[in-house]
Amino acid sequence: MFDGRVSPAAAANSEVGEGSADRDAWQPELARARELTPLAEIEAAMPILAIFGGLLGRRRTPYKVALIRDLAGHASGRWKMRELQQRIDWLTPESTRRLIRELADDDVLRYDKVRGSYRLTPEARVVAAFCRALTVNQIPHSRIVKVLISAIRTAQAVGASADALFQPFLEAIAVLEEDYLEMRALIDDFSEDALKQAVIAARENVHDMRELLDNDEDYFGRYHDDRRYLEFGDRAHKAVAALGQLADEVWLTVFERADEIMRRGLNFDGRDIREMAALMSIEDKAAMVGADLVVPAQVPPIETDAIFASLAHYLGRPELAARLPEPITIGVQPPEARPPNEFRIAASALEEIARRGGAPLWTWVAADDWPTAVRRMGSTVGAWSRYGPVGNKELKAELVPGEGVESVPSPGAALMSPMRVGPPKR
Amino acid sequence: MTIEEICRLLSTGFVASRDVPELDDEATRTEVQRRADAVGQRLFYSSNADTYGFVMAGELPDAPSHRPAIRLDRSHRAVIAVCWMHLRWLPAERARLVEGNGHSPSPGEPSITIDDLAYQLKGQMTKSHLDQKIVPHLKHTGYLEARDHRLYAGPMLDSLDELKATELARENMLRFKRVAHLRQRADEIERIRRSGEEDTRASD
Numbered sequence: 001m002f003d004g005r006v007s008p009a010a011a012a013n014s015e016v017g018e019g020s021a022d023r024d025a026w027q028p029e030l031a032r033a034r035e036l037t038p039l040a041e042i043e044a045a046m047p048i049l050a051i052f053g054g055l056l057g058r059r060r061t062p063y064k065v066a067l068i069r070d071l072a073g074h075a076s077g078r079w080k081m082r083e084l085q086q087r088i089d090w091l092t093p094e095s096t097r098r099l100i101r102e103l104a105d106d107d108v109l110r111y112d113k114v115r116g117s118y119r120l121t122p123e124a125r126v127v128a129a130f131c132r133a134l135t136v137n138q139i140p141h142s143r144i145v146k147v148l149i150s151a152i153r154t155a156q157a158v159g160a161s162a163d164a165l166f167q168p169f170l171e172a173i174a175v176l177e178e179d180y181l182e183m184r185a186l187i188d189d190f191s192e193d194a195l196k197q198a199v200i201a202a203r204e205n206v207h208d209m210r211e212l213l214d215n216d217e218d219y220f221g222r223y224h225d226d227r228r229y230l231e232f233g234d235r236a237h238k239a240v241a242a243l244g245q246l247a248d249e250v251w252l253t254v255f256e257r258a259d260e261i262m263r264r265g266l267n268f269d270g271r272d273i274r275e276m277a278a279l280m281s282i283e284d285k286a287a288m289v290g291a292d293l294v295v296p297a298q299v300p301p302i303e304t305d306a307i308f309a310s311l312a313h314y315l316g317r318p319e320l321a322a323r324l325p326e327p328i329t330i331g332v333q334p335p336e337a338r339p340p341n342e343f344r345i346a347a348s349a350l351e352e353i354a355r356r357g358g359a360p361l362w363t364w365v366a367a368d369d370w371p372t373a374v375r376r377m378g379s380t381v382g383a384w385s386r387y388g389p390v391g392n393k394e395l396k397a398e399l400v401p402g403e404g405v406e407s408v409p410s411p412g413a414a415l416m417s418p419m420r421v422g423p424p425k426r
Numbered sequence: 427m428t429i430e431e432i433c434r435l436l437s438t439g440f441v442a443s444r445d446v447p448e449l450d451d452e453a454t455r456t457e458v459q460r461r462a463d464a465v466g467q468r469l470f471y472s473s474n475a476d477t478y479g480f481v482m483a484g485e486l487p488d489a490p491s492h493r494p495a496i497r498l499d500r501s502h503r504a505v506i507a508v509c510w511m512h513l514r515w516l517p518a519e520r521a522r523l524v525e526g527n528g529h530s531p532s533p534g535e536p537s538i539t540i541d542d543l544a545y546q547l548k549g550q551m552t553k554s555h556l557d558q559k560i561v562p563h564l565k566h567t568g569y570l571e572a573r574d575h576r577l578y579a580g581p582m583l584d585s586l587d588e589l590k591a592t593e594l595a596r597e598n599m600l601r602f603k604r605v606a607h608l609r610q611r612a613d614e615i616e617r618i619r620r621s622g623e624e625d626t627r628a629s630d
Contacts, residue, residue, distance in 0.1 A: 184616070187608045192601050195608075234626065242619040249611045253604045268519075268599055273511045276602035277546035285504035285547075288511075288594045293503060294585050295496040296568050297437050297467040297480035310489040 041161060047107070051127045054106025060099065063091070065131050067099055068108065071120060072128035078117040142204035148172040149212050152219055165220065166228050172212070173232060176205055176239040183246055192254055199250040206244045209236060346379035347387045347395055350421050354397035358422035361399070366412035373412035398422045429454065433461050433480075436469070440479040440568055440581050443471070449478060472581030474514075479568065481585060496567060501551055505560050506569055508546050510586060512538050513579040515595050537576040 030037060042049070055064055067088060071079070074087070084100055085093040100118060103109045108127070109118045120128065139147060148168040155164035179202040186195045212219060213236060223229045277285065312321035349364050365376040380399075387395035402418030427435075427448055435441050436458070448454045459469045468483035486492070498506070513536045540561065544553035551560065561577065564570045568582035 184612055187605060187612050192605060238619065238622055238626075241622075242615055245615050245618075246612060249615070250608060253608050253611075266596060266599060266603070267523075268516075268603070270512060270516060272599065272602065273516060274542065274546055275606070276599060277508045277511065278548060279602065279605075280598065282500060282504045282547070282550040284598065285507045286500045288507040288591055288598070289503050289586055290590065291503070292485075293498050293506065294470070294481040294483070294582070295498060296440070296470075296582065297462075297465075297482055307489075310487050310492070313489075314487055 038163075041163075048123045048127070050106070051108050051121075051124050054103065054108045055127060055131060060102070063095075063099055064103060064108075065135070067091075067096070068103070068120070068124070068128045069132050069135070072125055072132065078112070078115065078119045080117050084118065140201070142201035144175050145172045145205040145208040145212075148175070149208060149219075152212075156219065162223055162226060162228070165223070166226075166232060169212075169219075169232055169236070172205075172209060173236045173239050176202075176209055176236070176243050179205060180239065180243040180246060183243070183250060187250075195250055196254055199247050199254065202243055202247040203251065206240055206247060209240050210244075213237065213240065342375065342379040343382040343386050346376060347383040347397075349376075350380065350383060350395065350397040350399070353421040354423045358420060361419035361421050362408045362410060362413065362416050364421075366408050366410040366416065368412050370412055396424055398424050429457050429461065432458055436462075436478055436480045437467070440472075440475075440477045443476050443478055446478055470581075470585060472584040474579060474584055475581035477581040479581060481582070498567070501560055502564060504547065504550065505543065505556065505564060506583070506586075507591075508543060509538060509564075509570060509577065509579070510583055510591060511595055512536060514583055514586075514588075515592060518592075535578055537578050539576055543577070 030039075034040065055061070055068060070088060071084075079087070081097060081100065085096045088096045091099070100109060104111045104118060107121070108124050110121050111118055148171050151168040152165050154160075155168070179198070183195065183198055183202060186198055213233070216233065220226075220229050220233075308324055309318075309321040312318050353359050353364060361380065365380060366373045383395065384399055385391055387393075388399070398421070400420045400422055402420065404418065405415045406418045408414060408416050427446065432446055432448060432454070435446065443449065449458065455469065462469050462480050463483070466482065466484060467480040470479050470481040471477070472479075486494070517536050540553065540557050543561075544556055547556060561570060561572075565572055565580065568580045570583070571578045571580045
């Protein structure tokens with residue numbers, strides 16, 4: 001947008017301390033006499049070149065170009081302001097009026113006071129036509145030489161100087177030379193996909209330049225004795241020869257010879273692999289074996305929380321992982337230091353009593369001293385809980401409690417709750 | 427050996443098949459495989475190394491704090507690819523060719539040196555990084571083995587998707603052959619172009 005707002009470039013300039021007034025006041029200094037510079041010729045052409053300036057100036061350019069494109073396509077060459085305001089229906093009448101005035105001030109439109117109408121000057125029509133032709137968002141590389149040749153034709157048509165013909169010719173040669181260098185760089189980079197794109201454009205540019213050179217009489221007939229024609233012509237022929245040959249090789253190789261190699265059989269050795277690997281990018285090498293390489297199984301020390309969180313996520317119940325108890329350290333002891341399983345010992349003793357037909361519990365619990373009696377009583381309760389009817393039901397003995405207390409004739413205790421051990425009734 | 431002992435061996439490293447003859451038995455192998463499946467692993471056999479081991483099977487679920495003890499990143503995979511081409515692909519292609527023409531295959535186990543690897547990864551990793559980080563990790567994970575200052579294929583090199591890797595390697599080799607031909611022709615064309623320029627300068 002150019003409608004009065006500060007452009008990014010202007011803002012950037014002001015940031016470095018150069019105001020617009022300073023920029024406008026600045027004048028280039030000549031290093032030699034004016035007549036020895038290209039300025040005289042350009043100043044003479046300014047009436048025409050200024051039309052571009054008026055049209056492509058800094059302010060409201062898209063509006064002006066669109067307006068002129070619209071008028072240039074109209075059969076009638078003269079318009080009154082009212083007609084213009086009706087015709088340009090995508091702008092308000094006031095905006096149309098102001099833009100038309102600005103274009104007239106810049107000599108893009110001419111105002112006829114007698115008829116009270118505006119018209120495009122012949123030069124403005126040419127400028128409008130070029131603006132219209134160049135209203136593209138980009139010029140494909142394969143069309144660049146074509147466009148430059150059109151510029152030579154235009155220069156011929158308007159009777160421009162030799163420079164105006166040779167300049168686009170030189171630009172077209174430079175395009176071919178750049179194409180050649182670019183293609184060599186792509187070959188060195190092993191960039192086959194990019195080469196496919198480049199060779200299509202290069203062949204097009206070579207074709208266009210060949211056509212120009214085959215018909216050089218049409219373009220440069222007047223300048224056959226000009227030293228520049230001979231020099232540029234020779235350079236153009238060399239550029240066409242080099243790029244043409246290289247482009248043909250690339251075309252044949254990348255588009256037509258692939259199948260031929262397959263037919264002959266793909267022969268290679270370790271040296272080929274070495275050179276190929278050295279050229280390949282690390283991504284291409286890695287891609288060859290895929291991203292899903294397997295690794296050997298191990299039992300690595302990873303976080304328990306992460307494992308449980310992952311399991312809970314897999315089960316679709318993330319809340320499970322949130323309620324895990326705090327971890328505790330479990331003591332690990334050597335086998336010989338491990339304490340005996342008192343409950344299992346008690347269960348075995350009870351089962352032995354039951355197997356022999358049954359007896360009071362004190363005959364085993366209180367058979368030794370008091371501390372042993374206390375330990376065995378506790379183990380009996382534990383064995384009953386773990387292996388009895390409320391436990392895993394493996395205990396092959398029954399405990400039948402009695403009422404009150406009874407005297408026990410044993411060294412481990414004097415009195416005990418009466419309890420009889422018998423065979424299981426289940 | 428019991429099933430548990432075999433599983434213990436295989437889950438902690440590779441073992442030559444001669445040391446686990448029990449795995450010749452179909453039922454034992456099936457049971458070992460079943461137990462490996464149950465913990466997200468699978469029984470892996472390297473035919474070239476005649477070796478068994480357990481490898482991870484399937485994708486890892488997402489766990490943000492998970493820090494895998496074994497990981498193969500792009501650099502590892504690139505080195506594996508280069509080694510695979512020299513140690514597996516080239517011998518296989520040669521064997522295929524000699525089968526066709528009746529010659530005997532070249533003797534000796536294929537191998538590669540660190541220097542050779544470093545040349546093929548030049549500009550992508552330094553030789554010291556390759557020597558001190560990448561190769562030791564690949565030896566640890568069973569992709570490579572080192573003997574007498576040379577690197578040989580480890581059992582895990584047989585775990586690659588051979589068909590896919592071969593297809594990609596052949597594609598790359600075809601491309602390389604085409605570009606190598608182009609380079610040669612480009613050099614010839616450049617020589618002609620330069621001699622033309624020199625002739626012009628001489629005539630001036």
